[in-house]
Amino acid sequence: MDFAIILKIAAIGIVTAIASMLLKRAGKEEISTVVSVVGLAVALVMMLDVIVQLYDTLQSLFEL
């Protein structure tokens, strides 16, 4: 697995957390929640390739 993707997801997580905190301090809790959900969705989409690879590996390993 490419190590870079872990760093990317970590960076996305940090940026999302900071953005969410800034928005909460500005009194925009609803937008903060949306930003958190979007960050989570982006991280999941980035993980999608890796999950598909895992699935294929398991499939070939257990000859399913």
Added chain:
Amino acid sequence: MTDIVVLIACAACGFCLGMYAEKRIRRKNAFYADLVKYIELFALNIDGRQLEVDKFNADFAKNCSANFAQYLAGDTKKLGLSAKERQGLEEFFADIGRADTQQLKKFLEHYRAIFEQQRKIVEQRSQKASVYAKLGFLLGLMLGILLI
């Protein structure tokens, strides 16, 4: 090297967009502050110097924000006002100077209350406007991370 350039470029673009949004709100805040001041000084003008509307506008435009001076000159583009706000302003400036003194004072007081309320709303938004630049920077950074 290319990745770093892309990251910095995206973050910078996001920051610039955030600054632009922040400046729009601050300009709108200055506009409404000048509008309320305009009404107050016009009310004093009725009893005082009694300048005509055009002369009063020319005098006032020398000491107000660029946006408000632009509006007084008749240029209403790029002021960041909604359609409803524009309509309210058009109604106000269309009827100013058409009534007798007493009616004009009531008219000015009525609109001063309306615009003062709007000014307070815009002022509250302006106080939190600094978040837009930071948010723009962070979202630009996020986009850069996704692209590299």
